[in-house]
Structure formats: C-alpha cells, structure tokens
Amino acid sequence: MGWVERVAGLRQWSRGGVRAPHKPLLLLYALGRFQRDGEGELRYGAVEEDLGLLLSEYGPPHRTSPGYPFHHLVSDGVWEVRTDRGPGSPGSGVGRLRADGATGRLVPELRSALGREPELLGRMARVLLDLHFPPSLHEDLCEAVSLELEPAGVAAAGLTARRRRDPRMRERVLTAYEYRCAFCGYDGRIGAVPVGLEAAHVRWWAFDGPDEVENGICLCALHHKLFDKGVLGIGEGHRVLVSQRFVGHSPAARAHVVDLAGRPLLGPQPGARPVGAAYRTWHTEQVFRGSPRPTAVD
Incomplete structure (x- = not known):
C-alpha cells in the first residue's frame, strides 16, 4: 500500500456521520512541520496548545483532548512516539504525555519517502483535506498548519476519489x-x-x-x-x-x-x-x- 492510500484510509471512530478529524489534523500539522524543518519532531508539551486550537477550530463541536490523536495515530503506521524512557507511547492521557517527555514524528520510512519525492507531501495533504474538510476551509487550514501547497486536485494525487462529485x-x-x-x-x-x-x-x-x-x-x-x-x-x-x-x-x-x-x-x-x-x-x-x-x- 502506498503512502497516499494509507493516509486516505486512516482508522477513525465513525458512527452515523459523526466527525472525527483528530488524526487528519495532527497529520496535517506534522506535514507542515516536516515541510519547514525536514524532521518535524513534535514534543507533546510544546505543541499541545497548537493541537488544541486546531481541534477547537476545525474539529467537531464537542471538545477532544490533543492527546487522543497523538497516541492513536501510531496504529496507522505513519506516526511514531517516543518518551524519555524509549520507544512507545505512554497512552493518550495528557498528564503522562507531558510527564514522560513524549515526542512524535512521521515514521522513518515516510520521512525517507518524502525526502525522495518532495511532491508526495502535497499529494498526502490534499487527500487529507479533500476527505475530511469542505473546500471552503482548505486554504485557512493550510495556513493554520503552515503548509504551502501548489494548486492541484485529488485526481492529480493519483488517488481515485471514493465518490464522484456531480458537476451539475x-x-x-x-x-x-x-x-x-x-x-x-x-x-x-x-x-x-x-x-x-x-x-x-x-x-x-x-x-x-x-x-x-x-x-x-x-x-x-x-x-x-x-x-x-x-x-x-x-x-x-x-x-x-x-x-x-x-x-x-x-x-x-x-x-x-x-x-x-x-x-x-x-x-x-x-x-x-x-x-x-x-x-x-x-x-x-x-x-x-x-x-x-x-x-x-x-
């Protein structure tokens, strides 16, 4: 499975159309950080406020802890977490994440792929935007996570859309x-x-x-x-x-x-x-x- 397809298939809690864009928001934030410094390591205590603001503005109306996606994104094979004691996440509790000095970043294989194919980052980001947010919010969201993307559609990303929009x-x-x-x-x-x-x-x-x-x-x-x-x-x-x-x-x-x-x-x-x-x-x-x-x- 390619990275774009893996990102398109992020596992999320879903029932009856309930929005749960927590993982996509964290991943967009991580891609923005990677685009800026090439490593994108995020210490939870330093980015908790940023992630909380993203969830508050672009997430569902009910409040969710930033610790939830920081921990659970690991299960999708695109994100890793380490603590002062070594590899592995201590869980989604914000107290433990802070106390254990938890840091997260894209897995080494994905970082290498992004280094070899710089355009891959844009394709992944556009898929996340298209599958989880309406077009009216894409520009604002990219600005919020400091992502700079060239104009392009999801079709150019090499991913077949789940449904075709009706042009009428x-x-x-x-x-x-x-x-x-x-x-x-x-x-x-x-x-x-x-x-x-x-x-x-x-x-x-x-x-x-x-x-x-x-x-x-x-x-x-x-x-x-x-x-x-x-x-x-x-x-x-x-x-x-x-x-x-x-x-x-x-x-x-x-x-x-x-x-x-x-x-x-x-x-x-x-x-x-x-x-x-x-x-x-x-x-x-x-x-x-x-x-x-x-x-x-x-």
Missing part, C-alpha cells in the same frame, strides 16, 4: 434559490454571470453528503465560510441560526451576521426541495458551534 450540483442549487444567498439575499452579477455565490453542502460531501438540491443551499462567499465554520446554521422552520460564540461589535458584523438570527431562509423557489431535516440535523450536531443566539423574530 452548483447550477441546480443556484437555480433553486434563484441566484441569491439564502441568508442575506445577495445576488451580485457581472453581466449575466453570478459572482460570489456558491452552492454549499449542508451535510459535507466528505461525510457522505449527497450532491442533491435538498442537501444544498445557495450562499454568498462570506456566509458559506461562516456556515462551514459553524458560526451559522439552519434551525427548525428553516430559520437562520447564529452561534452565541460569535463575537462581532462592528456595524458590519451585526448587519451581516448577528442580525441574521431567526430570519427565515430565502428560498428555494416553489417546486424545489428545501433543505432536508436529516441534513440540517447533521450540520447542527457536527458543525454548528455552541448554542444559537435568541431572537425576537416570530
């Missing part, structure tokens, strides 16, 4: 919502071409979300990003949810985010299927952060 999805969703953002109504065009409008998956494609109109929603670029980051969601009655964790004091932040709380979605047009309840529930449980802001909207 975007047009069908934008048509259903009459080319306007379902949250704010933005409908900008240059001539006849819409600009800044995107078809967002409610249940992410990486987590078996289908390319169907009832799993899609037309959003402007800003609200697509906030939707995928868990700032915004869709509640009962197809009304906009705004997370209480969002903080913005400027008039722009209030107008474009806070004041959306409780507003009904704009669309879809009659005859088009609205967002399905199962997809709304998945997004609320796996992506939306915290509790929604109260609203006076009836």
Whole structure:
C-alpha cells in the first residue's frame, strides 16, 4: 500500500456521520512541520496548545483532548512516539504525555519517502483535506498548519476519489434559490454571470453528503465560510441560526451576521426541495458551534 492510500484510509471512530478529524489534523500539522524543518519532531508539551486550537477550530463541536490523536495515530503506521524512557507511547492521557517527555514524528520510512519525492507531501495533504474538510476551509487550514501547497486536485494525487462529485450540483442549487444567498439575499452579477455565490453542502460531501438540491443551499462567499465554520446554521422552520460564540461589535458584523438570527431562509423557489431535516440535523450536531443566539423574530 502506498503512502497516499494509507493516509486516505486512516482508522477513525465513525458512527452515523459523526466527525472525527483528530488524526487528519495532527497529520496535517506534522506535514507542515516536516515541510519547514525536514524532521518535524513534535514534543507533546510544546505543541499541545497548537493541537488544541486546531481541534477547537476545525474539529467537531464537542471538545477532544490533543492527546487522543497523538497516541492513536501510531496504529496507522505513519506516526511514531517516543518518551524519555524509549520507544512507545505512554497512552493518550495528557498528564503522562507531558510527564514522560513524549515526542512524535512521521515514521522513518515516510520521512525517507518524502525526502525522495518532495511532491508526495502535497499529494498526502490534499487527500487529507479533500476527505475530511469542505473546500471552503482548505486554504485557512493550510495556513493554520503552515503548509504551502501548489494548486492541484485529488485526481492529480493519483488517488481515485471514493465518490464522484456531480458537476451539475452548483447550477441546480443556484437555480433553486434563484441566484441569491439564502441568508442575506445577495445576488451580485457581472453581466449575466453570478459572482460570489456558491452552492454549499449542508451535510459535507466528505461525510457522505449527497450532491442533491435538498442537501444544498445557495450562499454568498462570506456566509458559506461562516456556515462551514459553524458560526451559522439552519434551525427548525428553516430559520437562520447564529452561534452565541460569535463575537462581532462592528456595524458590519451585526448587519451581516448577528442580525441574521431567526430570519427565515430565502428560498428555494416553489417546486424545489428545501433543505432536508436529516441534513440540517447533521450540520447542527457536527458543525454548528455552541448554542444559537435568541431572537425576537416570530
């Protein structure tokens, strides 16, 4: 099995579409460190805060210890852990990892392969991004782990995608919502071409979300990003949810985010299927952060 295929098959706890991107986040972080210094050895006590922030921002809404992926990634054959006493992980408990001076890094065989084939790092990183995160977050995530990647698709990585995306999805969703953002109504065009409008998956494609109109929603670029980051969601009655964790004091932040709380979605047009309840529930449980802001909207 090649390294790209091995990375694509990371063993993760999975049930009913629950997100568990802990190992992919650690591996992306390790690849970023390797790209910078060629060794990428990570002492747990020194990187615990960084890993915790990554899990908080890009992981599921419920809190997870950074010690979990640091220990369990060993089982996938791409990561090794040593302590002051020698090889082997002391477990996933953060106290033991700190006290025993645990350090982790990519296994020697993978480090050698990356040395021989520098482009391998980019192929592995793109597979991790594509299989575990929506495209709207890829650039931000690469910046967060200090990865510099050349533009390329997963097909160029030599990995056959598990499913093929439907190229008609975007047009069908934008048509259903009459080319306007379902949250704010933005409908900008240059001539006849819409600009800044995107078809967002409610249940992410990486987590078996289908390319169907009832799993899609037309959003402007800003609200697509906030939707995928868990700032915004869709509640009962197809009304906009705004997370209480969002903080913005400027008039722009209030107008474009806070004041959306409780507003009904704009669309879809009659005859088009609205967002399905199962997809709304998945997004609320796996992506939306915290509790929604109260609203006076009836």
